[in-house]
Amino acid sequence: MLTFTATPLDRAVNLRGDDAQLRALQESGAARFVPVWSEKFPVNDARIVTLSAQAAMRWDQSNAVFLGLAGDVPWFALALPASEQAPALGGPESFLGLRDLAAVLEGDEAAIAAYALAMTIWRANHLHCGRCGAATVATEGGHSSTCSNAACAHRTFPRSDPVVITLITAGDKCLLGRQAAWPPGMYSCIAGFVEPGETLESAVRREAREETGLSIGEVRYVASQPWPFPASLMQGFRAEALTTELHPDGKELEDCRWFTKAEVRGFKERDSEGDGFKLPSRYAIARLLVEGWLAE
């Protein structure tokens, strides 16, 4: 199963409107709080360190987000205040970012962490109303932000930015490209944000044209993955190119090439040492697209 997708939580959406019950859950002995500090998680022995309600009381809980229920256990995300030094939680934990954690966490913890990270980033970016600038308050268990200016009262909801990411093929070859910021040698699929007024399929075609100069024929949806860096929803596609001449744009992509299956099978892992071509991360949907093609 794709990383970040194996959630054990029932989101219990019906409870979000019930402030009294949410407060009772938040104060209950069963509650677990996932602390998020500076977009990082406290980790000990490859497990995220969670807090009890009693331990969580040290921090302002007005921005706590109700994530849902795992059986009888209510889960919350808790943003810890910005500070230069990582807060001390009382154990030997160290704070790590989710990209580093994705490789080591169990699937259910990775999914909870991705959800918690997305919600806390969203809240931090919506402390003020986009319409009038007044402060907002977290509402519906943290699943909406409401303007405190009664004359405005604009309400916003968490955003997910749809991204299309596409493995383009032509005959027996696939197209992979690389951004200058990536580790040397790493090549991956063509990706970009879907814009207002576009379908997913038109975004696939536009991104291919902009970044590689290719014309695209058939487009086929494969799978999706939440990607909270900071708010993406990756939507994986396969596409067949109608042309093969490449014109990498030199901005998004510094290079792109056609590769045979034999060539891609010779790629090394993303984080391996030395020169040569490298695959996208094991936990990224790009890897699923590439592996799916190799297996055909």
Next chain:
Amino acid sequence: MLTFTATPLDRAVNLRGDDAQLRALQESGAARFVPVWSEKFPVNDARIVTLSAQAAMRWDQSNAVFLGLAGDVPWFALALPASEQAPALGGPESFLGLRDLAAVLEGDEAAIAAYALAMTIWRANHLHCGRCGAATVATEGGHSSTCSNAACAHRTFPRSDPVVITLITAGDKCLLGRQAAWPPGMYSCIAGFVEPGETLESAVRREAREETGLSIGEVRYVASQPWPFPASLMQGFRAEALTTELHPDGKELEDCRWFTKAEVRGFKERDSEGDGFKLPSRYAIARLLVEGWLAE
């Protein structure tokens, strides 16, 4: 082709960063401006009334959005200021909302209008920075909003809210439900917003369980459609139910039922007079999903 998807525009993303060239395009004799007032468009004889650069100069153009190029013609969206009375543009036009227009406009005009509406609504909701509350300025031809507080400088991009909309089947029947706010008798597919930390497929399963009590087996993507009311990206799915007993939640859905193909073929158009079951709009993706199933 689905309504709102037949765009004639090349978005010319590479021009967005070039302020001088954008200004030249905006002032050129070829430029066309789509006025948007109060989320409505000026219409005459089933065509949207567009403005020349000279006519558009009457209004503040700092929030004009560069939509792209149709051949050599640069297109812009232009939000007209809020006013009680519709502004006079000099012709016999009347202002209509996009839902009403969808049924009468040509495909390419409907697609441009959907894009223009999404961009102007987004801008109006991001006049202030969500992080610090300071005023923002429109940047990159209107495709980003940047905080004017130099110490913050937070930049945001247009949002599209991914929605899953699903035709659920079991054997030879399909499930349709209705919201209390819909026209009497109208039944449609099950829909809801994708949340942070979710895949499209898990959102399909969650919405089905929450709204109808059904468990879902196989899920299959069909098509997508921009739906700027105010910012949705509809993503159409087919799904097979593993159970058939229905428990409409009574909140999102006031009713849901299983229908045979013969029954659905007897449904009337959404806006027809009289009693009886009615179909979703001809221009909604729900209709495409229903028609696709009927044709099998």
